Amino acid sequence: MSAARDVVTSPDGATRRPGRAEPYTFDSLVEVAARAFLERGYDATSMEDLSRAAGITKSSFYHHVSGKEALLRGALDRALDGLFGVLAEPRALEGPPVARLRHIVRRQVEVLGTELPYVTLLLRLRGNTETERWALGRRREFDQAVAALVREATDAGATRPDLDPVVAARLLSGTVNSLIEWYRPERLALADLVDAVERQVFDGLLGG
Amino acid sequence: MSAARDVVTSPDGATRRPGRAEPYTFDSLVEVAARAFLERGYDATSMEDLSRAAGITKSSFYHHVSGKEALLRGALDRALDGLFGVLAEPRALEGPPVARLRHIVRRQVEVLGTELPYVTLLLRLRGNTETERWALGRRREFDQAVAALVREATDAGATRPDLDPVVAARLLSGTVNSLIEWYRPERLALADLVDAVERQVFDGLLGG
């Protein structure tokens, strides 16, 4: 549908224009798959659907991809890389807890917006296969890192005292993650969304 | 697993004790199904899984239920009845907008807690079948009613002026709905959850 590179550099270093059409890289097929999974759900999307969306037959599709679960794994990798990349940023590691939390929330919203189909896939997992359980484990790591930061801010007296840090962290993550249910980049600029989420999460509907 | 009534009144009015075991009513099987859908997802749950969870064979299961989609429909009905029941309550219809919104949020959290499997099913729909699209339509009605109330509160000057009512309503619904991803009644009393959600939604992490 998009993102068609004109030229691809082969492993041997030479540039080429293979066959008749643009080459199907693994990543480009993961993109197609994630977009289809986003609409219909992983289980309800057949390999026939995916290959048709990619513009080739089902058997041709298998020439590029080892199987359905590999596509899922590829998409989940991309989502998790984005999220954990945020945790590794300097502003997420230095400064007072609330400032670090602010930065993580803002950047997490940005990742959700830019990697929407991939993160959506991650957040809808049910843990039915080994791959799904692995991704759920990594996602839990991320949530616990945020929860630890909320607790740190609470201990420092930076948040209101009548909030349980654990519940507060769950609600925080839930608010941010719920963006995938309705946010579409063409309807609202990502920068505006980031500001809106920060305001509402930290100061509430009524304002501070 | 539970909810086994001792006696069933037949359509003819007489009370009886059928067969050998407790009777399988449609509603009790919907409960079993919703619980299984909650764990594995609708598509990933087979009729074999459901009948085994109910303690009878697949063909016996079909003696009580017309099909898989009927189970989904039954569960979605229950979720939607609970949600729209909240909108019809007197305190949701009378008083200043913010007070009505407060009441709806509190009661919506309660419905999510008591009807957890059913509401979860509703919130995970992708719209693949006619039944799913119907339920998504009704769910949109509910969300729009809440959004209209947020706009009303904004127009009355009750919320902070720098919030877009549409985005604020989405984030509000997202926060409440995200409860299904982690809330388990045995871990946290529902009354405590209701208070925590109200505080955090209206006054934010930092407090008002």
Next chain:
DNA sequence: TCGCGCCGAACGATCGTTCGGTGGGTAGAG
């Protein structure tokens, strides 16, 4: 001539659903 991208056809497995039959409890007639 070789290889790679692509394709049609078919594989076994599993899906939701249907069908014919069985066994035990109930109701009604004698």
Next chain:
DNA sequence: CTCTACCCACCGAACGATCGTTCGGCGCGA
């Protein structure tokens, strides 16, 4: 009370459809 006809919850087996996946071959560019 006894006999009998019936009903209904239940079951095993199989249906067609669709799933993810595999295989052998074809055609074009290098």
